[in-house]
Amino acid sequence: MNNPFENALVQLDKAAKIMNLDKNIHETLKYPDRVLMVSVPVQMDNGETKVFSGFRSQYNNALGPYKGGIRYHQNVSLDEVKALSFWMMVKCATVNIPMGGGKGGIIVNSKELSESELERMSRVYIQKIWRNIGSQIDVPAPDMYTTPKIMGWMLNEFEKLLGHADPGAITGKAIADGGSAGRETATAQGGVYVVRELAKKLGLKPAETTVAVQGMGNVGGFMAKILRGDGYKIVAMSDSKGGVYSENLNLEALFKHKEETGSVQNLEGTQNVTNAELLELPVDILVPAAMENQITKDNVNKIKAKVIVEMANGPTTPEADEILKQNGVVVVPDVLANAGGVATSYFEWVQNVKNEKWTEVEVFAKLEPLMIKAFDEVWETKEKYSIDLRTAAFVKAIERVASKMKH
Numbered sequence: 188m189n190n191p192f193e194n195a196l197v198q199l200d201k202a203a204k205i206m207n208l209d210k211n212i213h214e215t216l217k218y219p220d221r222v223l224m225v226s227v228p229v230q231m232d233n234g235e236t237k238v239f240s241g242f243r244s245q246y247n248n249a250l251g252p253y254k255g256g257i258r259y260h261q262n263v264s265l266d267e268v269k270a271l272s273f274w275m276m277v278k279c280a281t282v283n284i285p286m287g288g289g290k291g292g293i294i295v296n297s298k299e300l301s302e303s304e305l306e307r308m309s310r311v312y313i314q315k316i317w318r319n320i321g322s323q324i325d326v327p328a329p330d331m332y333t334t335p336k337i338m339g340w341m342l343n344e345f346e347k348l349l350g351h352a353d354p355g356a357i358t359g360k361a362i363a364d365g366g367s368a369g370r371e372t373a374t375a376q377g378g379v380y381v382v383r384e385l386a387k388k389l390g391l392k393p394a395e396t397t398v399a400v401q402g403m404g405n406v407g408g409f410m411a412k413i414l415r416g417d418g419y420k421i422v423a424m425s426d427s428k429g430g431v432y433s434e435n436l437n438l439e440a441l442f443k444h445k446e447e448t449g450s451v452q453n454l455e456g457t458q459n460v461t462n463a464e465l466l467e468l469p470v471d472i473l474v475p476a477a478m479e480n481q482i483t484k485d486n487v488n489k490i491k492a493k494v495i496v497e498m499a500n501g502p503t504t505p506e507a508d509e510i511l512k513q514n515g516v517v518v519v520p521d522v523l524a525n526a527g528g529v530a531t532s533y534f535e536w537v538q539n540v541k542n543e544k545w546t547e548v549e550v551f552a553k554l555e556p557l558m559i560k561a562f563d564e565v566w567e568t569k570e571k572y573s574i575d576l577r578t579a580a581f582v583k584a585i586e587r588v589a590s591k592m593k594h
């Protein structure tokens with residue numbers, strides 16, 4: 188069962204049972220408020236028009252404007268976008284920011300588009316959804332294969348259509364376009380704050396703790412570097428094509444090798460591994476920072492890590508979750524572990540709305556206590572009900588959402 192939306196609903200049901208959720212609210216939360224499905228005709232460089240399919244799911248806005256990224260990927264689907272928007276609702280509520288849940292996407296392999304095609308596609312997508320977004324309505328941001336530059340094009344298109352400035356309508360922008368200091372590394376940094384708290388609870392010593400990171404994008408790449416700075420031993424990393432493993436992995440050499448060859452594989456002194464093999468390596472901490480549905484009932488019993496820190500959205504299926512729990516593996520769920528990104532998007536939104544500019548030091552001075560508080564609340568909820576951390580985060584989040592729902 189790898190339909191992400193079905194998985195999300197299984198997680199909802201599990202939390203609803205524990206917290207004795209009002210049955211009408213439970214029923215309402217099984218559906219997104221609204222899903223926009225749009226065609227995105229793009230004039231390609233050769234003069235021909237190609238039509239892409241785009242989505243924007245606005246799941247719930249009880250706590251504030253819908254909030255969440257836009258993904259460009261060939262596997263985007265209606266159910267994926269719905270699931271991701273549901274998880275955004277839970278994520279924003281877990282870290283207690285006044286934002287709801289949303290997510291968008293276009294079915295496209297953006298690596299096959301030229302920069303000008305990418306810009307035209309991003310602008311047409313905004314032309315199709317602009318009446319339903321805005322700083323007080325729905326605030327998009329980057330997600331897989333979307334960047335600060337793309338956010339800048341989108342905001343520019345949006346403001347042209349709107350007829351006036353509304354810089355808080357889109358976050359994750361470049362600094363020059365009104366973005367926030369720290370946003371680029373914020374997801375990884377937030378994950379590191381969580382790892383530090385967890386290490387205190389579990390008595391993990393960085394110098395004796397090995398880590399494998401799946402994914403080398405904005406999240407996995409920075410996460411590896413910051414964790415290494417904390418003294419952790421990063422022994423494996425991968426990108427979408429595969430990875431490498433070595434007890435003495437040299438991160439500088441690895442990033443340089445990837446830049447030079449376009450791949451991390453075949454780095455001298457390391458062993459090539461597939462993405463599937465990376466998950467099964469004998470490490471202490473596994474950090475999935477790529478796609479959903481990586482840890483499933485088919486590979487879960489081969490996972491040797493004692494701790495999984497979900498920096499990707501939805502990397503573990505509910506069936507695998509159950510087995511991990513039985514196997515004594517601690518899973519720090521996506522809605523907590525990777526929430527530093529959206530929390531900093533919220534800080535960007537606040538700066539835009541109030542016309543302020545915070546330094547990176549100021550941003551992280553706000554992010555750190557926010558993440559630690561969320562971690563403590565989720566940990567307490569886990570102890571209170573004797574449940575796993577994911578269900579605890581859901582319970583805490585859905586309590587907040589439910590208390591603000593109009594019914």
Ligand code: GLU
Pocket residue numbers: 254255256257278326327328329330331358359500525526528529530532
């Ligand atoms: N795409 C990121 C996420 O999944 C960030 C969303 C945002 O900043 O709104 O959390």
